[in-house]
Structures are given as C-alpha cells and as structure tokens.
Amino acid sequence: MRKPVIFITGAGGEIGHGLITRLASSGRPIVTLDLAPLDASLAKLVQREFLGSILDAGLLERILSEFEVDLVFHLAALLSARSEFTPMRAHEVNVEGTLTLLEFAQKEAESHGRPVKFLYPSSIAAYGLPNLATKQAAGLVREDDFNHPTTMYGANKLYCEMLGRYYARHYKQLAAEHLSGKVDFRSVRFPGLISAVTMPSGGTSDYAPEMIHAAARGESYACFVRPDTQIPLMVMPDGVEALIRLAEAPQESLTRTAYNVAAFNPTAAEIERVVRAAFPTVAITYVNDRKRQGIVDSWPAAVDDSAARRDWGFAPQYDFERGFSEYLIPTIRQQYQ
Numbered sequence: 557m558r559k560p561v562i563f564i565t566g567a568g569g570e571i572g573h574g575l576i577t578r579l580a581s582s583g584r585p586i587v588t589l590d591l592a593p594l595d596a597s598l599a600k601l602v603q604r605e606f607l608g609s610i611l612d613a614g615l616l617e618r619i620l621s622e623f624e625v626d627l628v629f630h631l632a633a634l635l636s637a638r639s640e641f642t643p644m645r646a647h648e649v650n651v652e653g654t655l656t657l658l659e660f661a662q663k664e665a666e667s668h669g670r671p672v673k674f675l676y677p678s679s680i681a682a683y684g685l686p687n688l689a690t691k692q693a694a695g696l697v698r699e700d701d702f703n704h705p706t707t708m709y710g711a712n713k714l715y716c717e718m719l720g721r722y723y724a725r726h727y728k729q730l731a732a733e734h735l736s737g738k739v740d741f742r743s744v745r746f747p748g749l750i751s752a753v754t755m756p757s758g759g760t761s762d763y764a765p766e767m768i769h770a771a772a773r774g775e776s777y778a779c780f781v782r783p784d785t786q787i788p789l790m791v792m793p794d795g796v797e798a799l800i801r802l803a804e805a806p807q808e809s810l811t812r813t814a815y816n817v818a819a820f821n822p823t824a825a826e827i828e829r830v831v832r833a834a835f836p837t838v839a840i841t842y843v844n845d846r847k848r849q850g851i852v853d854s855w856p857a858a859v860d861d862s863a864a865r866r867d868w869g870f871a872p873q874y875d876f877e878r879g880f881s882e883y884l885i886p887t888i889r890q891q892y893q
C-alpha cells in the first residue's frame with residue numbers, strides 16, 4: 557500500500573523552512589525533494605527526504621511508485637536576479653520543472669482516483685508596469701492587469717500560472733475521456749517575502765531582508781534601490797499561512813487559479829527608519845544599481861488582494877508595524893546574539 561503524503565519541492569529554501577515547520581505540527585507525513593540536504597532541524601520533521609532535481613523524471617517515477625501524493629507544494633525555482641544571468645537555466649528549472657511536476661501530479665491523481673492539490677508560489681514579478689509614472693498612478697493592481705513581465709523569472713511565473721490553469725480546467729480537452737480537474741492547481745502571487753530565520757538569495761526584492769539582517773549582524777548596508785522605492789512585502793509566517801489556507805479552501809469557493817495576497821507596502825526609506833530605530837548604530841547608504849532598480853520599478857507598488865480575502869479568507873496577521881516589532885526584529889536579534 558502506498559502511503560498518502562504531502563510532497564514539497566525546493567523544500568530547503570526560504571518558504572520551505574517555514575512551511576515544513578508549520579505542516580509538521582499537523583502530523584501529516586511530508587516527503588521532500590531538493591538538490592541539497594535539508595538542515596538537520598528540518599530533516600527530522602519529514603518522513604522521507606529525496607536528494608535530486610525536479611527535472612529527473614526517473615526520480616519522480618520512484619517517488620510516485622512509493623507514495624500516494626495528494627498535496628504538492630512546488631517551491632523549487634530560480635529567483636529573479638539569478639534568472640537574468642542564466643535565462644536558459646531559469647527556463648529549464650522554472651518552466652520545464654513545473655511542467656514535469658504538473659504531469660507528475662496528473663499521473664498521481666489518475667492513479668489514486670482523487671484530485672491532487674498543487675500549490676504554486678507565483679510572484680509580483682508576474683507584473684510588468686511600463687514606467688514609474690504608470691506605477692505611481694496604478695493604485696491597487698488587480699491580477700489580470702499589467703501582465704507584461706520584463707524578467708525571465710516573471711515570464712516563467714506567469715506562464716506557469718497559465719500551465720496550472722490549463723491542467724486544472726482544459727487538460728487534453730479534445731480527448732474522449734474527461735481528464736482535466738485532476739490537478740487542482742492553486743497559486744498565490746507573493747509579494748517580496750521576508751523571513752527572520754533565513755536569508756534570501758538571487759531575488760531582486762532582497763534589499764529589504766538584506767538591510768534588516770545586515771543591521772542585526774552589526775554590518776553596514778548599501779541599499780541598491782532608491783529610498784522612495786516601493787513594492788508589496790510580507791513576512792514569512794503570513795506567506796506560509798496563505799499557502800496553507802489556500803490549500804484548505806473548498807474548491808467550490810475558488811473563482812480563480814492565481815490570487816494576489818498583500819500585507820504592507822513600505823518604501824525602502826520607511827524600512828530604513830524602523831531598522832535604525834531597532835539598531836541605532838547601523839550605517840545604511842544608498843548606492844543605486846540602475847538595472848536592478850529597473851526591475852523593481854516594473855513591479856507594482858501595491859496589489860489588490862480582495863479576491864483572496866473573499867474566496868478563501870486570506871487575512872494577514874502582520875502589518876508593517878507588527879511585522880517588525882513582533883516578528884522580524886526580536887527573532888533576528890535573538891538569532892545573531
């Protein structure tokens with residue numbers, strides 16, 4: 557008998573850390589896949605840890621034969637900055653990897669006769685606003701507006717949202733048997749996520765977490781975007797909770813396959829102000845990187861998450877003030893003490 561499990565790819569990354577810890581408390585068995593071994597603290601929380609690539613079809617076959625996967629969190633991805641240096645590799649990992657996983661989920665569902673929920677973290681990088689004036693005038697950006705990403709990563713995310721929707725609603729629509737709907741695809745368009753326990757790498761929204769972590773380590777920080785730069789941000793516990801809440805939502809209440817979620821939208825200068833208040837001796841300067849600035853300027857300043865609130869009760873616990881005073885500052889302070 558195969559055992560029903562939750563399957564997490566890219567499990568050792570930033571979201572994986574929070575997600576495994578949170579899911580482990582539910583008692584449901586977790587199977588993970590990552591290129592690198594999990595930290596010891598996480599490894600002990602999972603039932604089985606596979607080392608390898610999401611592109612390895614043979615390895616996925618093995619997992620399929622051993623476990624009955626009914627919930628997938630597909631977290632493995634190359635982030636926006638890294639993807640600009642290796643666009644072909646980004647396409648392989650972000651698009652071909654996701655397609656391979658969607659096909660894996662389809663096979664799983666066909667084999668055990670129940671839909672497989674497929675949770676996919678998309679990103680504000682799926683948006684592309686043409687210039688700063690448009691960004692400033694845009695207000696709360698809705699899911700179907702400004703879908704013209706300028707980065708490889710953003711294009712990958714938007715296309716994978718479409719692939720997921722295809723599997724969920726139109727898969728092999730001309731075949732005699734009805735095959736769509738077996739992959740129950742659900743996606744969250746995340747803002748820049750900030751974790752107190754892990755450092756991001758390879759993203760363009762990294763200036764926010766980098767500034768906080770550098771200050772807590774007693775290091776100076778040269779911020780690569782202008783002080784007035786504004787994008788949506790969210791602390792990791794709310795990001796993890798969003799994924800879990802969306803996974804638990806009844807299918808009938810969902811009206812979309814990809815949802816915006818929002819928490820707070822500070823400028824870089826506002827982040828600097830709260831970081832300085834907590835770490836008064838920190839030296840923060842601004843050394844603008846025109847190219848990375850261009851990417852961040854193409855992302856919305858704020859997004860409309862009313863569909864997520866209405867359909868599946870999304871309700872972040874942390875606003876800007878609470879996110880810093882109750883989560884980021886105390887947790888990070890303790891970590892570097």
Ligand code: AKB
Pocket residue numbers: 635636637678679680681709746747748749758759760761762
């Ligand atoms: C990145 O900067 O690439 C990510 C994102 C906004 O998706 N943090």
